[in-house]
Amino acid sequence: MDSLKIIGGQPLSGEIPISGAKNSALKLMAACLLTAEPVTLTNMPNLADTRFLSQLLQTLGVEVYWPKGDSECRLNAEKLTSTIAPYEQVRKMRASFNVLGPMLARYGHATVSLPGGCAIGARPVDLHLQAFEAMGADLLVEQGYVKAAAIHGLKGAQIVFPFVSVGATEHAMLAATLAKGETVLENAAREPEIADLADCLISMGAKIEGAGSSTITIQGVDELHGTNHKVMSDRIEAGTYAMAVAAAGGHVTLTNAPVGALSAINHALRNAGVKVEADKDAGTIEIETTGQPLAPVNVDTAPHPGFPTDLQAQFMALMSVARGTSVIRENIFENRFMHAPELSRLGANIAVRGSEAIVTGVEKLKGAPVMATDLRASVSLVIAGLAAQGETTVSRIYHLDRGFERLEEKLSAVGANIRRTSEEDEG
Numbered sequence: 001m002d003s004l005k006i007i008g009g010q011p012l013s014g015e016i017p018i019s020g021a022k023n024s025a026l027k028l029m030a031a032c033l034l035t036a037e038p039v040t041l042t043n044m045p046n047l048a049d050t051r052f053l054s055q056l057l058q059t060l061g062v063e064v065y066w067p068k069g070d071s072e073c074r075l076n077a078e079k080l081t082s083t084i085a086p087y088e089q090v091r092k093m094r095a096s097f098n099v100l101g102p103m104l105a106r107y108g109h110a111t112v113s114l115p116g117g118c119a120i121g122a123r124p125v126d127l128h129l130q131a132f133e134a135m136g137a138d139l140l141v142e143q144g145y146v147k148a149a150a151i152h153g154l155k156g157a158q159i160v161f162p163f164v165s166v167g168a169t170e171h172a173m174l175a176a177t178l179a180k181g182e183t184v185l186e187n188a189a190r191e192p193e194i195a196d197l198a199d200c201l202i203s204m205g206a207k208i209e210g211a212g213s214s215t216i217t218i219q220g221v222d223e224l225h226g227t228n229h230k231v232m233s234d235r236i237e238a239g240t241y242a243m244a245v246a247a248a249g250g251h252v253t254l255t256n257a258p259v260g261a262l263s264a265i266n267h268a269l270r271n272a273g274v275k276v277e278a279d280k281d282a283g284t285i286e287i288e289t290t291g292q293p294l295a296p297v298n299v300d301t302a303p304h305p306g307f308p309t310d311l312q313a314q315f316m317a318l319m320s321v322a323r324g325t326s327v328i329r330e331n332i333f334e335n336r337f338m339h340a341p342e343l344s345r346l347g348a349n350i351a352v353r354g355s356e357a358i359v360t361g362v363e364k365l366k367g368a369p370v371m372a373t374d375l376r377a378s379v380s381l382v383i384a385g386l387a388a389q390g391e392t393t394v395s396r397i398y399h400l401d402r403g404f405e406r407l408e409e410k411l412s413a414v415g416a417n418i419r420r421t422s423e424e425d426e427g
C-alpha cells in the first residue's frame with residue numbers, strides 16, 4: 001500500500017495547473033447513457049473514481065476509448081448489453097448510482113445496486129428515488145438493488161426537494177431530459193457542477209433553464225444526440241492547493257482555475273491574511289503569503305455559494321497554524337471530523353463537540369505518521385505535513401488517488417519535498 005512522505009517547512013513557488021472537476025466528470029460520464037451517439041469529454045481528470053465509472057459503463061455495454069493518461073474520453077452507448085449495475089462495482093463509489101436515471105429514462109427500466117456505506121455518514125438516496133416515483137416510475141428495493149421501471153416512459157413532474165441535495169438534483173435532471181412534458185425541480189442545488197452538467201445536456205439537445213438557481217425547469221425531448229464537452233475545472237482541487245500554499249507559505253499561481261466558483265474560499269483566505277489575486281478572464285488565481293501569522297477565521301459549511309464541505313478538512317489544517325482560535329461548523333455531513341485526531345498527532349489543538357470543531361492555532365506542527373480516513377481528510381494531512389517541521393508519513397493514500405490527479409507531482413513542481421513510497425520500497 002502506498003504512502004506519501006513529506007518533509008515540511010518548504011515554501012512553495014511557481015504554477016499549479018488545475019485538473020477537470022471530479023464531481024462534474026462523473027455525472028457527465030453518466031449522461032452518455034442518454035444517447036445512442038458518441039459523447040466526447042475533454043479536460044477529463046485521470047482519477048481512480050473516473051476510471052471506476054468507466055469500468056462500470058463498459059460492463060453495461062458502453063464503448064469507452066480513454067487511453068491511460070489522456071484527458072480526452074470518448075463514450076458510445078449506442079447499444080447497451082445490460083441495464084443491471086452490479087453491487088461489486090457500484091459499492092466502490094456512490095456516484096455510480098447515477099446510471100439509474102439515464103437508463104430508466106432511455107430504456108424504461110434499470111436495476112442498480114444501492115451504493116455501499118460511506119465513511120462520512122449515511123448519505124441516503126431517498127430523494128433520488130422519490131424524484132423518479134414523482135415522474136411515474138415503479139420502484140422495488142429488493143436484496144440491496146433498486147429495480148425501476150417506467151414502461152410507458154417517464155413523465156414530467158413538479159419535484160420539491162425537502163432539503164438541498166446535489167446528487168438528487170443532478171440525477172433528477174438527467175432523467176427529466178427524456179421525460180414526457182415539463183419537470184420543475186424546486187429547492188434545487190446551485191453548485192457550479194450542476195450548471196456544467198446542464199450545459200453538456202443542452203449541447204446534446206436537452207431543454208433546460210435555471211441550472212445554477214434554486215428552480216430548474218426541464219422540457220423533455222424525444223431523444224438526445226452526441227456532443228463534445230469540456231469538463232469544468234475542479235474548484236475543490238483549486239481551493240485545496242490555495243490552502244496548501246497558505247499553510248506552507250510562498251507565492252503560487254493556480255492556472256486553468258474556475259475563478260467564478262471560488263468566491264467563498266477566496267473570501268475565507270483573505271480574512272486569514274493571505275493575498276489572493278483572481279483573474280476570471282485568464283483563469284488564474286495568485287496565492288501569496290505575507291510572512292505574518294495567519295488570522296483565525298470561523299467557517300460554516302453550506303450548500304453553494306457557501307463554504308464547501310469538501311474543503312472543510314483542508315481549512316481545518318490551515319487554521320491549525322493560525323494565531324488564535326477558530327470555530328468550524330460542519331452542516332452538510334455527519335461524521336466528517338475524522339481527520340481531527342490525525343491532525344492532533346501532528347500537534348494540532350482541536351476540540352470536537354458535535355458538529356463543531358474548535359481549532360486553537362499552534363506555532364508549529366511537527367511531523368508524524370498519520371492515516372487517511374477519506375478523500376478530503378487525506379489531503380488535509382498533506383497540507384498539515386507541508387506546514388510541519390520534520391517528516392510526515394501519510395498512509396492509506398488510495399483515498400487521495402480517488403480525487404487528486406498527480407498530487408505529489410504538482411506539489412513537487414512548486415518546491416514541496418514530497419514523494420510516494422510503497423511497501424516494496426520500504427522492504
